Amino acid sequence: MPEPVIVVSYDPDWPRRFDQESAVRGTVFAGSDAAIEHVGSTAVPGLGAKPVIDVMVGLLHLAEAESRY
Incomplete structure (x- = not known):
């Protein structure tokens, strides 16, 4: 059985978390x-x-990514 999709209210911390990942x-x-x-x-x-x-x-250019992995 598939897991349920859980949607939560907007979190104003999400942009900061993206900045960290970026x-x-x-x-x-x-x-x-x-x-x-x-x-x-x-x-x-x-x-x-x-x-x-x-x-x-x-x-x-895809080669750019390939050369880094």
Whole structure:
């Protein structure tokens, strides 16, 4: 049986948590063309959401990511 989806009220701490996650990824992609974005429902102020911070890393060239892992 699938686990239930739990949606919680907006947490004003979510942007700070994204900033922390973004900083970690920023060190991995330092010097690249990476764009690190807060996406998903936790990125929308005032919106209830699943309490999971979604992070998207965009690159112009996939080889950039492959060379770092």
